Each structure stands twice: as structure tokens, then as C-alpha cells.
Amino acid sequence: MNANPTPQDRSAGPVTGWWTEAAIYQIYPRSFADSDGDGIGDLPGITARLDHLVELGVDALWLSPFYPSPQADAGYDVADYRDVDPIFGTLADADKLIAGARSRGLRVIVDLVPNHTSSAHRWFTAALAAGAGSPERDRYIFRDGLGPAGDRPPNDWQSVFGGPAWTRVTDADGRPGQWYLHLFDSGQPDLNWDNPQVREEFLDVLRFWLDRGVDGFRVDVAHGLIKQADLADWREPQEILSGNEIDKPRPPMWDQDGVHEIYRDWRRVLDSYDGERILVAEAWVEPAERLARYVRPDEMHQAFNFEYLLASWTAPAQYAVITRSLEATDAVGAPTTWVLSNHDVVRHASRLGLPVGGGRPNGIGIGDPQPDAALGLRRARAATLLMLALPGSAYLYQGEELGLPEHTTMPDEARQDPTWARSGHTQRGRDGCRVPIPWEADAPSYGFGPTDARWLPQPPLWAEYALDRQRGVPGSTYELYRTALRLRREHGLGRGTLQWRESGDEVLSFRNGGLTVLTNFGDAAVPVPAGAEVVAASATLTDDGRVPTDVTVWVRG
Numbered sequence: 001m002n003a004n005p006t007p008q009d010r011s012a013g014p015v016t017g018w019w020t021e022a023a024i025y026q027i028y029p030r031s032f033a034d035s036d037g038d039g040i041g042d043l044p045g046i047t048a049r050l051d052h053l054v055e056l057g058v059d060a061l062w063l064s065p066f067y068p069s070p071q072a073d074a075g076y077d078v079a080d081y082r083d084v085d086p087i088f089g090t091l092a093d094a095d096k097l098i099a100g101a102r103s104r105g106l107r108v109i110v111d112l113v114p115n116h117t118s119s120a121h122r123w124f125t126a127a128l129a130a131g132a133g134s135p136e137r138d139r140y141i142f143r144d145g146l147g148p149a150g151d152r153p154p155n156d157w158q159s160v161f162g163g164p165a166w167t168r169v170t171d172a173d174g175r176p177g178q179w180y181l182h183l184f185d186s187g188q189p190d191l192n193w194d195n196p197q198v199r200e201e202f203l204d205v206l207r208f209w210l211d212r213g214v215d216g217f218r219v220d221v222a223h224g225l226i227k228q229a230d231l232a233d234w235r236e237p238q239e240i241l242s243g244n245e246i247d248k249p250r251p252p253m254w255d256q257d258g259v260h261e262i263y264r265d266w267r268r269v270l271d272s273y274d275g276e277r278i279l280v281a282e283a284w285v286e287p288a289e290r291l292a293r294y295v296r297p298d299e300m301h302q303a304f305n306f307e308y309l310l311a312s313w314t315a316p317a318q319y320a321v322i323t324r325s326l327e328a329t330d331a332v333g334a335p336t337t338w339v340l341s342n343h344d345v346v347r348h349a350s351r352l353g354l355p356v357g358g359g360r361p362n363g364i365g366i367g368d369p370q371p372d373a374a375l376g377l378r379r380a381r382a383a384t385l386l387m388l389a390l391p392g393s394a395y396l397y398q399g400e401e402l403g404l405p406e407h408t409t410m411p412d413e414a415r416q417d418p419t420w421a422r423s424g425h426t427q428r429g430r431d432g433c434r435v436p437i438p439w440e441a442d443a444p445s446y447g448f449g450p451t452d453a454r455w456l457p458q459p460p461l462w463a464e465y466a467l468d469r470q471r472g473v474p475g476s477t478y479e480l481y482r483t484a485l486r487l488r489r490e491h492g493l494g495r496g497t498l499q500w501r502e503s504g505d506e507v508l509s510f511r512n513g514g515l516t517v518l519t520n521f522g523d524a525a526v527p528v529p530a531g532a533e534v535v536a537a538s539a540t541l542t543d544d545g546r547v548p549t550d551v552t553v554w555v556r557g
């Protein structure tokens, strides 16, 4: 393993702390619970449902952005980092949510979006007004266009959502002016992290939320803040992953070495607070050794393990990604994280119902090949039970505890993700995993809110997945999650050590915390270890007690 460790990497002692083994539940506020019936979930809605998280058995929650925003990218376009958007509530509501979580022993992580602001942020408005060459423009990445008329973008970079990564502004005199960089939507201008004011501002934003009692930050696009100084052409299609070979040239917009200095500064701020406040990187960086650099002892605490999320559903692929993840984080003395779903990817209950080894669609719509729902759910349950047995911390996405599938037949007119329009209607985007979740089978909007209003349509059959249809029902996905989270805690699996068992190419098996875990990827049912007691199973075993295809078991003894 060549992670190019620096001297301080090797001196890292064993890391401890709540976060090293936590199960962290992602709340997507728009779609969790709507208190006022406007069809958009909100902070009071979340506060009213906190007992659900306690019952489920998670340790912490992470809230996707709730800050003032024009919602060009569902709140990842922040206009004010120190307030709450009226659609989600008020700052007082945020305080109540934090207090409510704390009183229940739940930690709270908020989202921080430092790569870009909204174009409605006062800094961007000032930059437009101030004109070319001004200090106001220097907080963003403005450049003159190419060609005699400056009418060609400054380089060939593409937006992650499709289309060019540059938009030309109109000057005060009505004439076309400079261009600004936006790696995402045109409503999300990229900040210039070489500007000291930008650095100061975010240190202050960190303090603002730390002072309000949050336990940490999920850092959006953590691998994007620094761009290669010459903004060189890239000539490749935009990929949010930065390439999976250590020696391959990295795209000039991702995973530049300069980002690490920023996180070292932030870490110093967090460490000056009491409690164990954490930073978790959303960094689509491969290979694992490059990603591990974000969690060196003086940088962030955790990074999402997207390589794990993307791994194929085969025993060799799962073995390889788990081993690689553990080795890479061990090399820097950090714990590993695991994740199967979030608000940016097709939900794993549907993704795993697509052919193994096939492409990873950016959303699924009517007319696209449809996943096999039953197979997807069966594998999703097996995958979750496998994941929750791994040492490290696990991230869960709201609704996966209900086995929710992607909405794969959403009418295109209902779509809100900028990806759909910006890709020229070629990529459906992420709306299908962001649908308001069902709480009660027979209530309006399935209990999401007091009315039928909902910002995205819920699919038919949503009633089947509602919490009240699963609660207390043996074998339901919800009860499977509760059992797994309880046993995970009781057996200390999150802080355990994984020991592989010899199991061939069709089965994955390991020991952790006194349990043996086994997932069967093969066609034939396999026996559980002799004399062992099954304590959790992702599906019913065969009549003679063997583990069928696409099933995970945890056994004791």
C-alpha cells in the first residue's frame, strides 16, 4: 500500500470517539417530514419525528442543507450560511432541533457547502455589480472569454450536471462581460479559495454552527475547492470521481493537493471546541489511498466511502473493496466508513436490482430498463446486513430502513434536479431517490405531512413501505434494521476487528465482535457454521437451515 504517508501519519495512535463506530442517519429535510402542509419537509417536521431515530437505533443524524437558498440545486446553492430558509423554518427551529436531538442522545451533523455559493449570495451580487478586476470578483473565479470577442468559455470544463462549466455575465452597460466558473449549476458559482476573505468567512461559519451546538459538518465537494492554477483544459468528459489509478493524471478541478491545508485550518477550529466535533468529507476521490489523505490525523475525521457504494454485488468485488478500504484508512490511522445510499445516487434497493456489473444510471425513468424490485430489495437487505457488521462507521439514508426503492417511473414533468435540464434531457438525475418518505399507509401523503401536498410525487405502492406497516412486523425491513443496529451496538461491531474466513468465490464470510457474518452470492444455498445460532438474517433460510442466494446471516458461536 503506497499512501505516501507523511511522518505524522505513522505516529497516529488508535483513534477513539463516538464517530469512529457511529451509525449516522442522513436526513434530506425536504423529504423527511412536513409540519405545515406546504409539501416541503421542514425542521419542525424533523424535530417532531426524532423519536423515530431513537427507536431505529442510530447514533447521529446528518442534515442536508436547510439554509436560505433559491433552491436551484435543492439547497446546495446557499445564499446565507448563517440562517435557515423560511421553507424549512427559522434559526430558532434549528436550535430546537439540535436541543431535541441532544436530549435524546443523538448527535447532529450539518452540511457545509464551501465549493460554491448560490448566485443569490450577497458576495456574488456584489461581484456582478463591481465589474472585472475588482476585489469582489476575486472571491469567485471570473475570467475573460477566449477569442477576439471573448465569446468562448475560458476553458473546456464541463459542469457535473451537464453543459459548460462557465456562464457569461452581462455588464452594467448591457454588454456581454466576463465568464464565471460553476462546476455544478449556473446558480452555484465556484468560490476562489486562494482569496483570504473566503478562508476567513468559512472559519467563521464553522464557529457559528459550532457555537450553536452541532457535532460536526459534512463537507460538500470537499475535493473541489482548489483548482489547478492555470485552469488548463481537460478534454475529458466531466467525472466527479477523479480516476482510479494512483498515477493517472488528476483532473485539474478535483483532488488538488492544496485542499488539505484548508482542512488542517478547519481541524484546528474544531479541536478548540469541547466535545468531539467532526468533519466528514464528501470527496469523490479514488483510489482509496488518495481518499485516505483527507482523513490524516490533522485533517478530517471521516470521508464517505463511495468506492464501497459503487462496488459490484459479487463476493470478489465486495471482498476487494472492503479490504482496500480498511487498508487505506489503517495506513493513516483513521476509521473506515461505509455507505450504500444517499440523495445523489439510485437507492440501493433499486440499484442492486439492476444487472450485476452493468452501468450505474444517473436516475431511472419511464422507458429506461427497470430494476427487478424484489431482487433489489432482497440484495439491499443482504448488503445492509453485511455493511452493518463491518468495523467503522455506517451512513444510512432516510427511507432505506423501510426498504424504499427509487421512484423509477416519475413523470419527467415533475423532475426538479437541474441535471435533467442541463444534460439536455439525457440524464434523469436524482429526484427518484429524494421522494417524500411514507410514514403512515392510510394518511394523506402517506403521513409525510398533514396534506396531500408534496414537492415530488410519491410512487404507487408507497403505502406498502410505510413505517406503520412495518413496525413490529417480524421480518420487515424496518425491524431488520432495528435488530441489526441493536446487535451492532451490543457486540461493538463498529469498533471491532474484521477477520476473514476462507469461503471461496461465491460466499463472503468474516468474524467480528464474536459474531460470524456470511453473505451468499452464489446460486446454491450454503450451510451456516456448524453449531452456530443465527441472530440475524436478511431473509428466511431454507427449511434445513441453509443460507440461500443473496442472503446475509449473523451467527453466534
Ligand code: NOJ
Binding pocket: 073, 076, 077, 113, 184, 220, 221, 282, 343, 344
Ligand atoms: C454534492 C451534493 O451531495 C449534491 O447533492 C450537490 O448537487 C453537489 N454536491 C453540489 O453541491
Ligand code: MG
Binding pocket: 034, 035, 036, 037, 038, 039, 040, 041, 042, 087
Ligand atoms: Mg413544510
